[in-house]
Amino acid sequence: MNPLPRRRFLGVAATFAAAAALDPKFLFAKQSPPPQAKRRTLKKAVGLGMVGEGATVLEKFQLLRDLGFDGVEIDRPDATPLAEFKAAQEKTGLKIHGVVDSVHWSQPLNSPDAAVRAKGVEGLKAALSDAAELGSVSVLLVPAVVNEQMPYGEAWRRSQAALKEVLPVAQRLKVKIAIENVWNNFLLSPLEAARYVDDLGSEWAAFHFDIGNVVTYGWPEQWIRLLGPRIVKLHVKDYSRKKGDEQGRWKGFEVELGEGDAGYPAVMKALDETGYSTAPDGNWATAEVNGGDRKRLKQVAEQMDRLFAM
Numbered sequence: 001m002n003p004l005p006r007r008r009f010l011g012v013a014a015t016f017a018a019a020a021a022l023d024p025k026f027l028f029a030k031q032s033p034p035p036q037a038k039r040r041t042l043k044k045a046v047g048l049g050m051v052g053e054g055a056t057v058l059e060k061f062q063l064l065r066d067l068g069f070d071g072v073e074i075d076r077p078d079a080t081p082l083a084e085f086k087a088a089q090e091k092t093g094l095k096i097h098g099v100v101d102s103v104h105w106s107q108p109l110n111s112p113d114a115a116v117r118a119k120g121v122e123g124l125k126a127a128l129s130d131a132a133e134l135g136s137v138s139v140l141l142v143p144a145v146v147n148e149q150m151p152y153g154e155a156w157r158r159s160q161a162a163l164k165e166v167l168p169v170a171q172r173l174k175v176k177i178a179i180e181n182v183w184n185n186f187l188l189s190p191l192e193a194a195r196y197v198d199d200l201g202s203e204w205a206a207f208h209f210d211i212g213n214v215v216t217y218g219w220p221e222q223w224i225r226l227l228g229p230r231i232v233k234l235h236v237k238d239y240s241r242k243k244g245d246e247q248g249r250w251k252g253f254e255v256e257l258g259e260g261d262a263g264y265p266a267v268m269k270a271l272d273e274t275g276y277s278t279a280p281d282g283n284w285a286t287a288e289v290n291g292g293d294r295k296r297l298k299q300v301a302e303q304m305d306r307l308f309a310m
Contacts, residue, residue, distance in 0.1 A: 038278035040268075042285045044304050045071035045097060050291025061088040063294060067301050071095035073140070073286050075102040076130040077123060085134060097284045098178070098208075098233055099131040100140045109162040110144035110155040121162050124177070125169050132173035137284070138232050139170075140178050140208045143196075146185035155186055156196070163200055170204040178208035178232050181223075188217065190226035197230050206230055210288070212237035212253065215261050216244060221270035228274050234285045236304060238262045257289065257303040265310045277308075 046069060054060035057080065064072060074085060076099045089096050103123035111117050127139045143163065144155035163177065170177050179187070179197060187193045197205050207230045211220045216239065224231065237253065238260030244252025258264055271277035285308070287300050 038272070040272070040277045040308055041279055041282040042271075042277050042308050043070040043095075043097070043282045044301065044308075045069055045073060045095075045284055045286040046291065046297065046300065047073045047100070047286060047288055049075070050287070050289070050300075051297065052291055053293040053297075056088075057084050058088040058091060061092040061094045063297070065092045065094045067294070067298050069094065069297075069301060070282075071097040071284060071286075073098045073100055075100045076127045076139075077102055082130055082133060089134065096134045096136055098138050098140060098286065099127050099134070099136050101127045101142070104142040105145065108142070108145045108150070108159075110146075110150055110158040112150065112154075117158065117162060121166060124162075124166050128166070128170055128173050128175050128177070131175045136175060138176040138178040138206065138208065140180050140233070142182050142184055143179050144184065144186050152186065160196075160199060163205065167200065167202045167204055171202065176204050176206045176232050178206045180208040180235070181210055181213050183213065190218070190223040193223070194227055194230060206232035208233040208235065210235035210237070211262050211267060212239045212260070212288075215239035215241065216249070216252065219266070220262055221266040224267065224270040224274060224276070231274070231276055232283075234271075234276070234283070235288045236285050236307070237288050238264075254290075257287070257300070258307055264307045268307070268310045 046064065048060065051060040051063060054063050061072065072094055074096055085096060101124055103120060107116050107120035107123055109117055109120045111120065124139065124141060131139050144159040146152050146155045167177065181187055181193060187196055193207060197207055207227050209223060209227060209231045211234065214220050214223055236257065238255050238257050239252045239262060240255040240260040241252065243255060268277065276283050285304070287304060289300060291297060291300070
């Protein structure tokens with residue numbers, strides 16, 4: 001090691017001497033340890049449609065519980081009696097943390113047909129009611145579908161009007177309406193998504209952020225930071241840009257968790273920074289990937305654990 005140049009040595013020594021003169025304890029003070037990183041508390045779930053083993057709702061719930069999952073998402077309205085879900089939840093302890101509106105694609109809130117919009121509103125209200133009865137936190141909603149017949153501006157105006165009609169119901173039931181980013185040609189940037197939620201003017205309007213869905217036109221960690229506390233739920237999946245470019249857009253999703261371009265180290269850092277991943281009571285992260293039997297679901301659980309440890 002080269003010796004410290006004399007001029008630099010004298011400068012350093014003078015600095016320490018001055019500090020010690022002001023406070024004699026300076027030279028003996030203990031260095032403050034770096035702040036400890038908060039423990040991650042994410043709760044692991046899947047969509048019920050991913051469970052390809054088990055003849056009954058109860059058997060499917062028990063399988064997920066055995067594999068270490070904490071919860072599940074279900075679609076409502078649905079033909080399966082609500083009582084069956086309630087019984088399975090009570091017997092297994094597996095939490096139905098979220099409900100997915102099952103009519104938002106077929107009866108979009110921005111349909112040019114007023115009768116279709118009205119059915120969409122009633123479907124959302126039914127989903128909220130079922131969610132409240134199950135003790136769920138939120139209802140996932142695709143708020144609008146934009147295409148040649150249903151233009152962007154009308155999608156914003158009509159869906160906002162419909163949601164403002166339904167939000168008092170959400171408030172009464174204490175269930176949040178969670179807007180999801182999907183491939184519906186709507187809410188294509190995080191700033192726009194944040195504004196959409198804010199314009200609804202209610203604490204019962206939130207965002208259900210899908211990590212994999214934005215990879216084709218953005219970076220998930222940027223969305224997470226800009227949406228911040230608006231995020232009430234996460235969908236966990238990955239996407240390969242290369243596969244999507246070479247084999248077709250939808251093929252990009254055919255990649256295992258952590259092996260695509262979602263950039264999970266950066267995603268986890270952003271979730272830590274916003275506090276989503278370290279909330280004291282734990283927030284939900286639900287896999288939305290190809291499911292299957294016990295072996296496949298065990299693989300998904302292990303992949304999620306690896307991502308959450310990054």
